[in-house]
Amino acid sequence: MKILSIESSCDETAAAVVEDGRKVLSSVIASQVEEHRLYGGVVPEIASRRHAESISSVVREALSEAGLTLDDIDALAVTFAPGLIGALLVGVNFAKGLSLATGKPLVPVHHLRSHIAANYITHPDLKPPFLCLVVSGGHSHIVMVEDYTKMRIIGATRDDAAGEAFDKAARTMGMPYPGGIELDRVAEDGDPNAYTLPHPTVADAPYDFSFSGLKTAVINLIHNAQQKGETLCKEDLCASFRRAVVECLTDNLFRAAEELGVSTIVAAGGVSANRLLRRELERICKEKGLKLYVPDVSLCGDNAAMVGSQGYYEFLDKNIASTDLNAVATLPIDYR
Ligand code: KG4
Numbered sequence: 001m002k003i004l005s006i007e008s009s010c011d012e013t014a015a016a017v018v019e020d021g022r023k024v025l026s027s028v029i030a031s032q033v034e035e036h037r038l039y040g041g042v043v044p045e046i047a048s049r050r051h052a053e054s055i056s057s058v059v060r061e062a063l064s065e066a067g068l069t070l071d072d073i074d075a076l077a078v079t080f081a082p083g084l085i086g087a088l089l090v091g092v093n094f095a096k097g098l099s100l101a102t103g104k105p106l107v108p109v110h111h112l113r114s115h116i117a118a119n120y121i122t123h124p125d126l127k128p129p130f131l132c133l134v135v136s137g138g139h140s141h142i143v144m145v146e147d148y149t150k151m152r153i154i155g156a157t158r159d160d161a162a163g164e165a166f167d168k169a170a171r172t173m174g175m176p177y178p179g180g181i182e183l184d185r186v187a188e189d190g191d192p193n194a195y196t197l198p199h200p201t202v203a204d205a206p207y208d209f210s211f212s213g214l215k216t217a218v219i220n221l222i223h224n225a226q227q228k229g230e231t232l233c234k235e236d237l238c239a240s241f242r243r244a245v246v247e248c249l250t251d252n253l254f255r256a257a258e259e260l261g262v263s264t265i266v267a268a269g270g271v272s273a274n275r276l277l278r279r280e281l282e283r284i285c286k287e288k289g290l291k292l293y294v295p296d297v298s299l300c301g302d303n304a305a306m307v308g309s310q311g312y313y314e315f316l317d318k319n320i321a322s323t324d325l326n327a328v329a330t331l332p333i334d335y336r
């Protein structure tokens with residue numbers, strides 16, 4: 001079964017053709033990141049406008065890269081939630097138009113579920129159940145993936161997402177948006193023990209995260225040094241901050257893994273590209289005898305191939321949109 005999938009939840013306009021949920025026949029991504037960088041973050045109005053401008057050509061390119069026409073496509077899939085409402089609406093309305101014009105079924109896909117599905121593309125042998133750490137710019141979750149379309153939230157962030165914390169800390173250090181990637185690169189040359197940073201936990205919620213205190217601590221450290229005319233070592237600061245975030249993530253994840261008695265761990269979302277997180281997951285899983293799956297780095301960020309993959313499993317579960325499908329800005333991963 002061939003699915004034509006569309007993603008427009010944030011600042012990437014993407015389309016792909018995926019066969020049977022696992023084989024990527026084409027994947028096209030038009031990134032707007034250069035333009036948003038000028039403003040230090042995503043400007044929703046600009047994002048919607050750029051999606052509207054490029055969606056037709058991105059979809060056309062995905063079909064031609066796969067050597068297919070719309071006639072060869074069996075179903076359409078689109079990210080409908082969560083994300084920037086104006087950005088989502090561009091993809092949802094385009095997909096609805098295509099579905100109406102061709103009579104092909106339209107599958108609504110939850111963005112975080114699609115991040116998890118990036119692993120089905122990278123690892124043909126991976127099947128639920130597994131425990132997944134979903135870490136992106138907007139979300140940080142520990143999710144029990146009982147089946148392809150059945151999720152249970154074990155833990156979530158109470159404030160900032162991990163990616164957001166990385167980006168805000170990086171911004172204070174003068175790095176361009178999205179700073180998480182650059183912070184990770186600079187941290188490779190630093191000493192993770194150089195600066196003492198808090199390790200926030202949430203009382204009575206051992207699997208929940210809280211990153212805002214950690215973010216504020218690093219921002220205060222930088223501002224205090226600036227006021228005193230002291231210079232901080234950027235590499236050491238990046239390494240110390242990265243270590244603190246990664247420890248919060250792995251501590252809660254493996255506490256949950258033990259409690260739930262799972263044998264397979266999966267990581268997903270933009271932050272799963274983080275070098276230290278990947279190394280630590282590998283080290284701890286090896287130590288505990290757990291199986292680990294992480295997405296190929298090229299599939300960690302937003303793309304439409306992962307939407308086509310999850311779309312296939314949603315289709316099998318009869319999750320088909322009616323003509324009144326709407327975009328939704330906020331929606332839990334276990335909505336259905
Ligand atoms: O999943 P994603 O592409 O978009 C959302 O759905 O939010 O995640 C983007 C986030 C950004 O905050 C970005 O800074 C972060 O992922 N990110 C990283 C790395 N690569 C991307 N954070 C830390 N280390 C990285 N290597």
Ligand code: ZN
Binds near residue numbers: 111269301302
């Ligand atoms: Zn994402």
